[in-house]
Amino acid sequence: MSLPTDAAVPGPAIARVVPEASLIDCMGGSSRWEVKVHEHGFLALLDVMPRLIPGGMTVDSAVVQAARVSYGQGTRQVHEDRGLIRYLLRHRHTTPFEMVEFKFHVAMPIFVARQWIRHRTASVNEYSARYSILPDRFYVPPLEAIRKQSASNRQGGEEVFNVLAGVGGEAPDARDELRTAEDFLAYLRDVEGYYARYLALAEKGVSRELARIGLPVNMYTEWYWKCDLHNTLRFLSLRLDLHAQAEIRAYAAAMHSLLSELIPYTLEAWRDYEWESMRLSRLEIEAVQRWRAGGSLELESSNARERAEWRAKSETLGFTDSKQTTPEGTR
Ligand SMILES: Cc1cc2nc3c(=O)[nH]c(=O)nc-3n(C[C@H](O)[C@H](O)[C@H](O)COP(=O)(O)OP(=O)(O)OC[C@H]3O[C@@H](n4cnc5c(N)ncnc54)[C@H](O)[C@@H]3O)c2cc1C
Structure with a gap:
């Protein structure tokens, strides 16, 4: 189909379909939801796709709606929305989560921004210190x-x-x-x-x-950050983790709070299948099998770090092994 060259030429008729149920603004008419982070920083949610959702539902419904395109209407009777979301996350069927997007406005120290920008699957628009003078905001941790x-x-x-x-x-x-x-x-x-x-x-x-x-990296920068839900969950998993630097963790925690009432089912499933879950390697499964057969729970690996990680996991699981050794000796 070619584009009309003359404004007077009518284009194809557009069917404007009225929604089945009345729609509500998932942000309740607010222009931003903002959380303060440290003394000078903030994380603000500016927009959500979809912004309009059926009354009585959450933004989770957009994930469900996208999934039903691939599964067809028939599954509607089989799965409740919550169950479907849990199934999708459990089985890493991730594309329905890419159908939801969030746009944030963030003010953070430059050293936090350097870590944040590594998440390449977002769209970013940053304050330009070539065009404007940077305001005098510095991140300084409290003494204690x-x-x-x-x-x-x-x-x-x-x-x-x-x-x-x-x-x-x-x-x-x-x-x-x-x-x-x-x-x-x-x-x-x-x-x-x-x-x-x-x-x-x-x-x-x-x-x-x-x-x-010549300015230091504890100065603040600002950006708009737009990311889909699938990659936002990935950001949360990596940056809420205790291995991430405390300063960026504070922003990830703020993000989790801002999203909690918008996508409660998704965050619940993420917590159950990702955040508080545990992956076992082949060596770890073999260690459990050996231990159950009366042998040692020790990991058969020459890597001390891997063995220490397995000890932490087996302690969380409540497994104890009198034959297991520690770096200091046998316990
Ligand atoms: C605790 C911690 C310590 C870190 N330490 C370091 C460090 O010392 N040095 C360092 O350089 N980085 C470090 N990083 C950054 C880290 O390596 C990742 O770059 C960052 O966490 C972003 O993760 P990601 O690539 O999964 O995210 P995204 O860039 O958002 O990508 C999400 C997913 O999309 C896919 N993807 C994106 N881009 C591509 C691509 N070009 N090709 C193929 N697949 C792609 C991948 O599956 C990827 O996992 C650290 C991160 C953490 C959390």
Whole structure:
């Protein structure tokens, strides 16, 4: 079919179908739902596809509707919506979850944005520091939340400096910890000091695109982030996980809260089959089989990390093995 070249030429007739049930705005008429994150950040939900949903239903219904295109009407009697969503997630039938989309407005430190941008399956539109001066917002963790480098995990830091004990000034170790944590905050304040020079140099005519390059990564940036539900669940799984950095975890937690009333069945199924589930490798299944036959529960792997991960999993499952060894010896 060719496009009409003359505005007077009528196009094909468009059938405008009235919905079977009356539709409601899933965001209740709000322009944004916003959650504050840290002192200067926020995560705001701006839009949802579908924004209009049948009254009395949730956005989960769009997943169900998409799935029924592939399964046909016949399944309607067999599956309830909740059951169908659970079936889809359990069996990784993911495309119906791509039919729902969320658009967020996020203000986050640049170091968080660097981790976030790795999720390539979203569409992003970021504030440009080539066009505009960056506002003076800096992420500074509270003194009592400054984390130490973990000895076991090179990427992580979970334990905080013992600053409260240091305030009393009793134990020398605690005093050192307080001093180190305070020194870290002083270092961040020094770095913040460069902001005034950035402003001054931009004022004197240095291009904004160059003036910004001396700014620290604890400054805030902003973007619009649009992602489908399938990949949003993936983002939540990766960034709510304790292996993710605490600062991005705070945003993932905010995202989970914002979505909880929109997609309750999907989040429930995600929690049951993904978030709080556990995958067993072939070696792990063999370890269970050996253990059930009276042998050791120890994983037959030369990789110490893999063995430690299996120990954590088997403890969660309540399996105990008197023959199992720890790095320190047999327990
Ligand atoms: C705790 C943690 C530590 C990390 N550490 C590091 C690190 O040290 N260094 C580092 O570089 N990154 C690191 N990352 C980032 C990580 O490797 C991923 O890039 C990030 O988590 C995004 O995941 P993703 O690729 O699954 O997401 P998305 O980019 O959203 O992709 C979703 C899925 O789409 C598919 N997909 C997307 N793009 C492609 C493609 N081009 N080709 C084929 N399939 C594609 C894949 O199946 C992918 O899983 C870390 C992430 C976490 C959570």
